[in-house]
Amino acid sequence: xxxxxxxxxxxxxxxxxxxxxxxxxxxxxxxxxxxxxxxxxxxxxxxxxxxxxxxxxxxxxxxxxxxxxxxxxxxxxxxxxxxxxxxxxxxxxxxxxxxxxxxxxxxxxxxxxxxxxxxxxxxxxxxxxxxxxxxxxxxxxxxxxxxxxxxxxxxxxxxxxxxxxxxxxxxxxxxxxxxxxxxxxxxxxxxxxxxxxxxxxxxxxxxxxxxxxxxxxxxxxxxxxxxxxxxxxxxxxxxxxxxxxxxxxxxxxxxxxxxxxxxxxxxxxxxxxxxxxxxxxxxxxxxxxxxxxxxxxxxxxxxxxxxxxxxxxxxxxxxxxxxxxxxxxxxxxxxxxxxxxxxxxxxxxxxxxxxxxxxxxxxxxxxxxxxxxxxxxxxxxxxxxxxxxxxxxxxxxxxxxxxxxxxxxxxxx
Numbered sequence: 001x002x003x004x005x006x007x008x009x010x011x012x013x014x015x016x017x018x019x020x021x022x023x024x025x026x027x028x029x030x031x032x033x034x035x036x037x038x039x040x041x042x043x044x045x046x047x048x049x050x051x052x053x054x055x056x057x058x059x060x061x062x063x064x065x066x067x068x069x070x071x072x073x074x075x076x077x078x079x080x081x082x083x084x085x086x087x088x089x090x091x092x093x094x095x096x097x098x099x100x101x102x103x104x105x106x107x108x109x110x111x112x113x114x115x116x117x118x119x120x121x122x123x124x125x126x127x128x129x130x131x132x133x134x135x136x137x138x139x140x141x142x143x144x145x146x147x148x149x150x151x152x153x154x155x156x157x158x159x160x161x162x163x164x165x166x167x168x169x170x171x172x173x174x175x176x177x178x179x180x181x182x183x184x185x186x187x188x189x190x191x192x193x194x195x196x197x198x199x200x201x202x203x204x205x206x207x208x209x210x211x212x213x214x215x216x217x218x219x220x221x222x223x224x225x226x227x228x229x230x231x232x233x234x235x236x237x238x239x240x241x242x243x244x245x246x247x248x249x250x251x252x253x254x255x256x257x258x259x260x261x262x263x264x265x266x267x268x269x270x271x272x273x274x275x276x277x278x279x280x281x282x283x284x285x286x287x288x289x290x291x292x293x294x295x296x297x298x299x300x301x302x303x304x305x306x307x308x309x310x311x312x313x314x315x316x317x318x319x320x321x322x323x324x325x326x327x328x329x330x331x332x333x334x335x336x337x338x339x340x341x342x343x344x345x346x347x348x349x350x351x352x353x354x355x356x357x358x359x360x361x362x363x364x365x366x367x368x369x370x371x372x373x374x375x376x377x378x379x380x381x382x383x384x385x386x387x388x389x390x391x392x393x394x395x396x397x398x399x400x401x402x403x404x405x406x407x408x409x410x411x412x413x
Contacts, residue, residue, distance in 0.1 A: 004156055008034045008126075009324050011147055011160035013133040013173050015042065017108070018292030018309035019166035020115040025317035027125035030409040031324045034158060035125075036149055038132035042109035042116075049105045049218055049225065050303035053093060053396040055310050056100035061404045065099060068114055073106040074219040078388065079395065080205040083363070086374065087205065090381055092388035093396045103396065105218055108306065122409065131156065133167060136176045136288065144287030147173070162320070162329050163288050166309075169276055171294035179280050179290065184353055186275040186299055187361040189235065190216070191228045193270045195260040197221065204256065209363040213253045216300075224257065226250070227273075227300075231364050235272055243267065275299060277349055277356075283342075284334035291316055291337070296345045299352040301360070302395050308348065314402040315340045321406040344399040351394070 010026055012019045015037030023035040051073075059065040079091040093101050119125045130152055137146035137157060146159035165173035174181075197219065208215045216227035228250070230238055238246060243266065251258035264270065279296035283289060292309035319336050323329040358375055381387050 004154075005159060006034065006156065007159045008032045009160065009327070010034075010162045010164060010320075011036065011158045012164045012166055013147060014165070014167035014171075014292075014294070015039075015112065015116075015127065015129075016166060016168060016292065016309065017111065017306045018294075018313045019164070020112050020119065021310050021313035022164060022166065022291070022316055023125055023127070024115050024119040024122075025313065025404065025406050026321060026324065027119055027122035028408050029317065029321040029325065029406045030124060031321055032124040033126070034160075035119075035127045036131040036133050036147070036158065037127060037129050040130050042112040049107055049220070050306060051104040051106055051111065052304065052307040052398075053096050053098040053100055053102065054398055054401045055307050056104060057098045057401070058310065058314060058404060060099045062118075064114075064118065068111075069100070069104070071106060071110050071114065072221055073104045073110075074203075074221060075102040075104055076203075076206070077102050078392070079103070081207040081209070082205045083209040083359075083374070083378075086382075088374075088378055088382060089385075089388055090378065091391040091395050092385070093392045095389050096393060096396050098397070103303075105220070107220065111306075124409075133172055136163065136173060138287075142286070144177075144285060161287075161327060162324060164316070165288065165290040165294040166292045166313075167294055169293040169297040171290065173288070174280070174290055174294050177285055177288060177290075179282055179285065181278050182281055184277040184279070184349055186277045186353075187232050187356055188214075188229045188364060189232055189275050190273040190300060191230060191235065191238065191270050192273060193226050193228075193264050194220075194223045195226060195257055195263045197224050201256075204254070208253055209359075210253045212363065212365070213249055214360065214363050215250065215253050217254065217257075224260075226254075226257075229360065229364065232275070239267060246270070273300070277352060279345055279349065283338040284331065286331050287329075289316065289320075289334045289337060291341075295338075295341075296349065298349065299356060301352040301355050302348075304348060304395065304398065307398065308345065311344065311398060311400075311402045312337075312341050314404055314406075317406040318402070318404070340400075347399045 009032040012035045026033045132150045135148040149156045214229035218225040247261040276297040283295045291312040298305040
């Protein structure tokens with residue numbers, strides 16, 4: 001007996017920001033779309049939290065910004081970092097030509113649940129949870145015509161005019177495709193953990209480079225999501241020093257949270273994010289397109305990963321909704337998506353690698369920055385506040401911000 005088979009116009013592997021946003025926009029345009037998500041829900045620890053003004057502006061274009069911002073979140077009007085004794089402001093969002101001139105910190109699962117609720121209003125959208133994509137289905141000419149997946153009920157095959165791989169940095173479909181990857185590298189990994197937040201806590205700088213230690217602090221209202229940046233592959237040496245030493249390092253670098261270091265009770269409370277910076281040389285094959293982290297894994301520098309993924313989704317919907325509705329998606333159409341999104345990806349990764357090498361790696365080596373030792377760019381940003389608008393725009397909007405031009409079909413009511 002053959003495996004059950006479903007058919008659709010577009011099959012999207014992965015229910016992250018890229019996959020869910022693309023599924024929503026294609027369904028809004030009237031395209032039949034199925035999103036395959038391997039988990040039962042979106043509740044994943046230590047996913048990214050940052051929603052940049054570019055993403056918030058897209059929600060305004062859809063008419064949902066106020067509804068999204070009614071969900072619990074915190075807001076950053078600028079980006080501040082502490083490097084040694086220096087408190088630095090490196091980006092100002094207050095002057096952006098957007099309706100939300102700040103960076104919103106919101107748990108990713110809240111964003112994805114919000115998008116899923118909106119997408120469910122459209123009759124051509126279907127989200128298949130607990131459905132893990134395992135392989136591509138190809139025809140006799142080698143063109144992708146669908147995917148195979150694993151579900152609690154057994155194997156499943158989904159046939160589609162277009163398969164979109166949006167299944168993250170460890171993309172199964174990218175691996176199965178054989179598409180070539182250019183690895184740019186990263187000198188660090190991140191250890192994520194959390195401690196409680198109290199109402200009287202003030203918002204500290206987002207990042208703290210102190211005594212050779214680099215910690216990130218993200219306000220999640222009732223807790224601090226904390227990230228310790230370590231040298232690439234350095235988790236074993238951190239663990240070898242013991243949990244007491246880990247807590248002591250946190251207390252020294254963030255003394256205002258020292259009384260909460262004991263909330264990290266075991267290494268099970270600490271999750272490793274292996275940082276990768278890479279991109280596909282070609283994002284597509286006949287019948288297959290990669291977007292988001294599956295096409296380009298981003299560094300956590302700038303927190304732009306979610307927003308690049310969402311921008312990819314918007315560009316993909318803008319360019320492919322018409323061909324999908326006409327049931328005539330060509331390789332040329334897929335190439336246009338890469339041509340649209342490759343330059344922003346390249347320039348963003350170039351900036352991330354520069355910061356990794358000039359600031360992050362130097363800090364991890366324990367080389368202190370004195371006043372004269374700060375990079376010239378950072379010194380200028382402190383002396384001339386108006387210059388902070390430039391990184392604010394690059395971080396907040398990106399190199400080529402997308403706007404929604406895909407058509408809108410009426411939702412169900």
